Amino acid sequence: MSFKEIMNIISIVAIPFVIFTFLIYGFAKKVKVYESFVEGAKEGFNVAVRIIPYLVAMLVAIGIFRASGAMDVLVAILSPLTNLIGFPAEALPMALMRPLSGSGSLGIMTEIMKTHGPDSFLGLLVSTMYGSTETTFYVLAVYFGSVNIRKTRHAVIAGVISDIAGLLTAFFICKLVFG
Amino acid sequence: MMNYIWLALIIIGIITAVGTDIYESSVNKYKNDVEFDALIELKEKPSVETQVKGILKVSGEYYKNFYSLKNFTQDTIRNEITLRLKSDSTGTAILNISETTPDFWKLMAKGKGTNTDKLIANVKKFEKVGENSYKVSLVFEKISLVKIKQVLNAVIEYSDIAVKIAIGLIGVMALWLGIMKIGELAGLINLLAKIVKPLTKRLFPDIPPEHPAIGAIIMNISANMLGLGNAATPLGLKAMEELQKLNPKKDTASDSMVTFLVINTSGMTLIPATAIAVRAALGSGDPAAIISTTIVGGFAATIAGVTAAKILQRLKIFKKELEENNENKKEVEG
Structure with a gap:
């Protein structure tokens, strides 16, 4: 069995396993499982509602930025810099979109693989980049929003540093392995 | 920090949109008020004040030059058109936008903001040149402020998406908060925290080692690594709630919160499921080739x-x- 197959099986079994273990363990420890479940689940609605203002603020700003075509301008400004390390200009929109928008970067990844082929260097690069970081700004908005935190201190800078490190490493490792 | 980034996204977006619109109108990108010559094949004889359907034909070369396009390779363009003529050979034409319509017309139709499935044009000239074949000059409706309209649409659309995402979370959120409550009362979360203590006491020195926050953090990170996005978010929000209980000031992020969030946004995963699925769908010879590089x-x-x-x-x-x-x-206390 390959690594991928093993991981696939684990990820399918994980959730049923966790639910099963929690219920049986709770029952064995004489927890009133049904009542506790409902007690905990009650909060679900409140958490979801609490993040709405934060999500609206963040997604609208990202939406304006995407619709305006500012991304193309940014690509034009940054491409001389990224050319210095041999980073392909075609993959630059992906690097810029990834921290901002999940659906946006998925679209860019699909588009690049359609034009250049999924097994081309560019295709391998953008799909590695897609998996190497998360949509930082969305995660920050949702997670801090859920507990009403407005002053995020160094979270944005640390998050962006992590994105840059992930994207650059993705580029160098792809060059090493596929280049 | 968030203030500046948020403001920058909006301001840069609006300035770019306005700038692009001013530039596009100065070079008349959409050729407002310019006559577009084409041939139309009609199935029936045109009569005054009735709608007739036909096919508009134009050479790719003419189209490319007319709109000053850089990459346009199509030889001939054929598009469905509906005509309504007056007695003096002028009138209106409606160009139906379909899958086969050239991209630039699609862009123009989209740029109008309303009725994006058709382009309306004034017929300036209409002459018979052969059997069922007519020469026309068309002036398309004015198209302007395309980017600003798109930005406006994005504002409405994205505020809607934000609420839909939040509402979509309610179900899984309730499920996992319920399960976590059982684990908490049974002492399972504490047990989990105890197991990973050697690692977490370095990462999160300000959380007491057996606090439920650690249990929730570990479950969230595990879910992320297995690519279980649906479970990861509720577990992560549960962890934030626990971290908030330890937070001295409730509107400011604590050190542990930032460390936890950075681990979350860096997307450490063992199975990049989405990327693999897209690669497979696009016919990759080895969709899973990116697993090692992604890790x-x-x-x-x-x-x-x-x-x-x-x-x-x-x-x-x-x-x-x-x-x-x-x-x-x-x-305040004093």
């Missing part, structure tokens, strides 16, 4: 992020925010 990328992002968070939290500007809060608190 390396995600790992590097996590290390860099955690290191950055640990260094930055000691900087005066970020530390000050926490201390200021404490002073305020003392004043």
Whole structure:
């Protein structure tokens, strides 16, 4: 069995396993499982509602930025810099979109693989980049929003540093392995 | 920090949109008020004040030059058109936008903002040149402020998406908060925290080692690594709730929160499921080829992020925010 197959099986079994273990363990420890479940689940609605203002603020700003075509301008400004390390200009929109928008970067990844082929260097690069970081700004908005935190201190800078490190490493490792 | 980034996204977006629109109108990108010549084949004889359907034909060369397009390779363009003529050979034409319509017309139709499935044109000339074949000159409706309209649409659309995402979370959120409550009362979360203590006491020194926050954090990170996005978010929000209980000032992020979030945003995963699925759908010979490179990328992002968070939290500007809060608190208490 390959690594991928093993991981696939684990990820399918994980959730049923966790639910099963929690219920049986709770029952064995004489927890009133049904009542506790409902007690905990009650909060679900409140958490979801609490993040709405934060999500609206963040997604609208990202939406304006995407619709305006500012991304193309940014690509034009940054491409001389990224050319210095041999980073392909075609993959630059992906690097810029990834921290901002999940659906946006998925679209860019699909588009690049359609034009250049999924097994081309560019295709391998953008799909590695897609998996190497998360949509930082969305995660920050949702997670801090859920507990009403407005002053995020160094979270944005640390998050962006992590994105840059992930994207650059993705580029160098792809060059090493596929280049 | 968030203030500046948020403002920058909006301001840069609006300035770019306005700038692009001014530029596009100055070069008349959409050829407002310019006559477009084409041939139309009609199935029936045109009569005054009735609608007739036909096919508009134009050479790719003419189209390319007319709109000053850089990459246009199509030889001939054929598009469905509906005509309504007056007695003096003028009238109106409606161009139906379909899958086969050239991209630039699609863009123009989209740029109107309303009725995006058709382009309306004034017929300036209409002459018979052969059997069922007519020569026309068309002036398309004016198209302007395309980017600003798109930005406006995005504002409405994205506020809608934000609410839909939040509402979509309610179900899984309730499920996992319920399960976690059982685990908490049974002592399972504490047990989990105890197991990973050697690692977490370094990463999160300000959380008591057997606090439920650690259990929730571990479950969230595990879910992320297995690519279980649906479970990861509720577990992560549960962890935030626990971290908030330990947070001295409730509107400011604590050191542990930032460290936890950076681990979350760096997307360390063992199975990049989405990327693999897209690659497979596009006919890749080896969709899973990116697993190893993605693990390396995600790992590097996590290390860099955690290191950055640990260094930055000691900087005066970020530390000050926490201390200021404490002073305020003392004043209130005093």
